[in-house]
Amino acid sequence: MFRFIIKRASLIIPTFLGVTFLSFMLIRLVPGDPIEVRVGERGISPERLAELRHEYGLDQPLWKQFLDYEGDVVTGNLGVSVVTKETVWNEFTTLFPATLELALAAIVFATAIGLPLGVIAAVRRGSPLDYGLMGVSVTGASMPIFWWGLMLILIFSVSLGWTPVSGRISAQYYIEPTTGFLLIDSLMSDDEGAFWSALRYLILPTVVLGTIPLAVIARMTRSAMLEVLNEDYIRTARAKGLSVARVVGVHALRNALIPVVTVIGLQVGALLSGAILTERIFSWPGVGSWLLASIERRDYPVLQGGVLLIASLVMLVNFSVDLTYGLLNPRIRR
C-alpha cells in the first residue's frame, strides 16, 4: 500500500508543473497583455507602457518570467491581481465557498436524481421507460450549459415566477459572510427569511450545474446495475423468493455502487469547469466567473493562480479517489 501511495503521489509533481506551465503559456498566447486591454481608444504613451510593463515584469524574457513565477509559487506566493491589487489567495478564498456550495448542491442533486433513474432504467431494461430515461440522459450530457441556464430562467423565473433569476440571495437580506457558505451564514443570522431566500436562489444554478453529472451518474448506474443484475448471486437471491425491492435495493445496488462512487468523485473536475459558465449565467459570485473575468482582463496572476488552485483541488480529489479505491479493491494496489 505504501508503494502505491508513493507511486500515485509522484505523479502529482509533473502534473503540477504541467499545470503551471500551461496556465502560464496559454494566457500569454492570447494577444494583448493586462496593460493593453485596459487602454481605451485614447492609447498610451510608449514611455508609460514601458513603465507599466516593467512594473508587472512583462518586459522580462518569457523564460525568466516563468522561472520567477515558479519560484513565487513554490514559496506560496501566488501574486497580486493586476486589476484589484488584492492577493490572488485572498480573492480565491473569498470566492471559493460560493463555488463549493453550488458544486456540493449540484452533486447532491445529480446523485439524488441520477442514481434512482439509473436503477429504474436498468431494472426496466429495454422498456420504453429505459429508452426514454437514457434518451433524456444523453440529451442532458450534451446540453449546452449557457442555453440550458437561460431557458430555465425564462421558463421558471420570468414566465412562472417560481424561482429568482440570478444572484445568491435577495437584495433585501444583508448577511455578513462568516463561513462564506450562504446557507449556513443565513441560518446563523437572525433573519429567518434569509435562509429560504438563499435556498430559492440556489435551485436553478444547482439544476443547471447538476444536469451533466446527473446524466453521467444515471448512465453509469444503469450499466453497473445491468452487469450486477446478471450475476449468479442475484439469480440466487431471486430464487430464494426475496422481494424485488430487496434484490435490487440491497443485493444489486450495493455492489453496483463502487464504480458509481468513483464516477461521482471524478465529476469534481467537470463540476468546476461547468461552474465557470453556470456562475456567469446566474451571477454567482464564485471562482468560475472570477476566472472568466480574469481572462477578459488578461489578469495573468489571477488566471495562473486560480487555475493552479483549482487544478490542485482536482488533483487532490482524484488522489483521494485513487486511494479509497485502492483500499476498497486490493487488486488495484499492485
Add this chain to the structure above:
Amino acid sequence: MRVPNFAAACALLVFGTAAGIAAAPTEAAAKTLVYCSEGSPENFNPQINTTGTSFDASKPIYNRLVEFKLGSTEVGPGLAESWTVSPDGKTFTFKLRKGVKWQSNANFKPTRDFDADDVLFSFNRMWKDDNPYHKVSGGAYDYFSDMSMPALLESIDKVDAYTVKFVLKEPQAPFIANMAMDFATILSGEYADVLLKKGKPELIDQDPIGTGPFSFVQYQKDATIRYKAFPGYWGKKPKIDGLVFSITKDPAVRLAKLRANECQIIPFPNLADLPSIKEDKSLTMQSQAGLNIGYMAFNTQKKPFDDKRVRQAINMAIDKKAILDAVYQGAGTPAKNLIPPTMWSYNDTIKDYPYDPAAAKKLLAEAGVPDGFETDLWAMPVQRPYNPNAKRIGELMQSDLAKIGIKANIVSFEWGEYRKRAQAGEHQMAQLGWTGDNGDPDNFFNVLAGCTSARAGGSNIAKWCNKDFDKLVTDAVKISDQKERAKLYSQAQVIMHDEAPFFLIAHSQVFLPMRKEVTGYKMSPFGTHQFDEVELK
C-alpha cells in the same frame, strides 16, 4: 416489476422540496433601489479607476469641486460654491462650501467638516511623488495623466480653510470641465491620516468615505454593493433609503431580472431585446444620443488618401443610411460632425455628403484613379459603445465601394493589437471611435484630429494634420468665454467637413430600461449611472 420504492421516494423528496421552496412568498423591496450593474468595480476610488463600471460604483459616495448638472454636460457648483478665472486664464480660484459633512464607518468618525486640506490631499495624492498615499493601491492615476494634469499644473495652494487656488502653466479652458470628472473626486484628508496611523492606507480605496448622497455599506465581491442614504448629505436628500448594485454580467440575464423585478434599472440591454422591452407594459425605457462618435478614418499620409477628392468620393460612395438601418437598428444618429449634436458648438449648418455613387466615381476620375484601387478596410473585432458591429459595417462599406471600383479587403486583429496598429498608422482605412470624457469639444477635436495626436502612436488615426484646423482648435482652449470658443469650433467643423479625413458613421444611442415604478432618473450624457434623485413609487 415495480419501481423500487426508495427511488420514488428520493425523487419525490427532491421535487417536493423544490416545489415547497418555490412556493415561499416573493420578497418585496422596500425603499431600496436595485440596479443590476454590468460588472465588478476595481475598487472604490475614481482616482485610480479606469472603467465606467468602477466610476458608477464610486459615484454615489463622493463629490467633486464642480459637478456636471444631472443629465447634462454643463458644469455647476459642487463642493465649491463658486469659482473665478483670472484674466490670463491660468488661475482658477475655488470658494469651498461650508458645513459639508463626511460620512463615517467602523474605522473613522470625522472630527471636522470638509475643507481646503481635503482638496489638497486629494490632488497631491495623484500629483506628488512624495505624498505618503501616492504609491498606495498601485499608484497609477491614469485619468489624471491622460488629461495632461501633471504637465498642466503649476501649483495648488490653500489660500484659507475655504479657498483653494489652482495655477496652470498655460491657459486651458476645459480645465473646469476636467474638475467635474470622476478622477477629480474629493477624498477625506482626515480619513487618510487615520488610516495611515493604523497602518492600513489601502483601506481608503476599499472602504470609502465621501461627502456624497449615499454612504458605502458593504461590497461582496462579484455579487453586490450596498449603499445607504447619507443623512448628513449637503445637497438634496435622496428619496430612497438604500441602493444596491446587483452585479449581473450577462445582458439577457439582466433583462430577466428586470422583468422579475429583482432589479429596477439595468444598463446596456441587447439591441435585439429593445422591441420586446418597448412592448412590456411594466417597463419603460430612456434613451439618449451617447457622447460618442463611430467613424472610419482614412490614413491621410498614405496614397491615394492624401488626396482629399478620394476621401470625399468615398464619403459619397457609402450609403450611411443603410448602415444605420442594418447595424444600429434605430439605435444611432447619423453623424455629420465629429462631435455629437448634444454638445455645445455643434455646427448644424453643415450638410452631410449625399449618397451619390455617380458623383463619387467622377471625383475619383478627377483624382487620377478612374478605375478605382485596392485598399484595406479595418474592422474592430469587438463591440464598442459607438459601433455595435464593425465587421458588418465593413461588409456594407465593401459592397458600396465595389460599385465605384474600389476593392476593399476587410482586416481585423485582436482588440489591443488593432488599436496599437491603427494608432501607429499601419492601415489605409480603419474604423474606430471615441467616447467623450468631460463634455468639452476639445476632448473630441484635439484628441481625434489635432496635429499633436497625429504622431505615430497618437489617437488621431487619420494621421491628419491640417494647420488651419489645428490653429482654431488650439486657440480655442486658451479662451475662457464659451461663446467665443464655440465660434472657433464651428469654423473648425467646416474645415473638417471639406477635408473629410473621416467617414463619420454615427453617434450611438444609449438605452436604459427600467421598471415603471422608477421616477426621477436622469440619464447622463457621459454614460455614467447616477441615482441621486431617483424615486420608487
